[in-house]
Amino acid sequence: MAIENINIISESVEKENALSSQSVKSNESVIVKSAKSAESVIAVSTTDLTVWFYERTGVENININIKKDSVTAIIGPSGCGKSTFLRALNFMHDLTPGAKVTGEIKILGKDITEFNGVEIRKKVGMVFQKANPFPTMTIYDNVISGLKLNGMHKKSFYDELVESSLIHAGLWKETKDRLKVSAYSLSGGQQQRLCIARTLAVKPEIILMDEPTSALDPISTGNVENTIHDLKKEYTIVIVTHNMQQASRVSDYTAYFYLGKLIEHGKTSTIFTNPKEKLTEEYITGKFG
Numbered sequence: 001m002a003i004e005n006i007n008i009i010s011e012s013v014e015k016e017n018a019l020s021s022q023s024v025k026s027n028e029s030v031i032v033k034s035a036k037s038a039e040s041v042i043a044v045s046t047t048d049l050t051v052w053f054y055e056r057t058g059v060e061n062i063n064i065n066i067k068k069d070s071v072t073a074i075i076g077p078s079g080c081g082k083s084t085f086l087r088a089l090n091f092m093h094d095l096t097p098g099a100k101v102t103g104e105i106k107i108l109g110k111d112i113t114e115f116n117g118v119e120i121r122k123k124v125g126m127v128f129q130k131a132n133p134f135p136t137m138t139i140y141d142n143v144i145s146g147l148k149l150n151g152m153h154k155k156s157f158y159d160e161l162v163e164s165s166l167i168h169a170g171l172w173k174e175t176k177d178r179l180k181v182s183a184y185s186l187s188g189g190q191q192q193r194l195c196i197a198r199t200l201a202v203k204p205e206i207i208l209m210d211e212p213t214s215a216l217d218p219i220s221t222g223n224v225e226n227t228i229h230d231l232k233k234e235y236t237i238v239i240v241t242h243n244m245q246q247a248s249r250v251s252d253y254t255a256y257f258y259l260g261k262l263i264e265h266g267k268t269s270t271i272f273t274n275p276k277e278k279l280t281e282e283y284i285t286g287k288f289g
Ligand SMILES: Nc1ncnc2c1ncn2[C@@H]1O[C@H](COP(=O)(O)OP(=O)(O)OP(=O)(O)O)[C@@H](O)[C@H]1O
Pocket: 053, 057, 058, 059, 076, 077, 078, 079, 080, 081, 082, 083, 084, 085, 096
């Protein structure tokens, strides 16, 4: 089957469609209510999202609805567009030479073009593959580094914020007695959780993570996964991973990308046990990739 002909499946879209057709059968007030509730549970929505690098595309016609307060794993072989998709969600292609983004992206119901760069990065935080704390800064200063840019506050405000962010990131116990030492004294896994704490301190609603544990040992990976698990009560998380076990452990929904297209999107349990598309099945059973 040609990739172009693959019918992209998105459970959320299906659900939304079901919801709206149901509403049409009843009355107008129900329609309004359904539309509102559908909107309020969707954190990120894209329509025909395409990212161009000069004449070539990194991702093509991505249509997806990502549910609020859930973890969505993005999986797929190297070069299929996972990072490209993620980066589109907080303007990171703006600085890439030759990059152009077309189609529509809605963040919490609002078109992304209505935000400026600072606003979008407050709403949509990003954690990278390689932990990147500021090397000359202390643990404490690293946590609040995203914030100082937004104006000064009292010391007690920062103290509380550092504590709550480190607690949320699962790093407080290990660092509370050494907040004023260099972030470089932390292990790789601790540095990655510090980067998560730094992201949380800005109080985003959506957190994008691009292979956040690929450079970590299994114990540190487990700690970061526990952190992700705790965070999903309050945050919408989109995580790119090459690790299938990780995707099945941490995510509620999984999206499978292949050659720049979204092939299938649905509940993680369904994608891993009963995928609808042959391409998904081949990938998750290790036939390629
Ligand atoms: N800055 C860029 N300039 C030109 N092409 C790019 C750029 N960034 C990505 N691409 C291309 O877009 C496609 C998707 O790349 P992307 O980095 O999103 O893949 P990926 O799924 O994240 O891969 P990996 O698993 O290896 O990280 C690739 O063909 C890549 O070469």
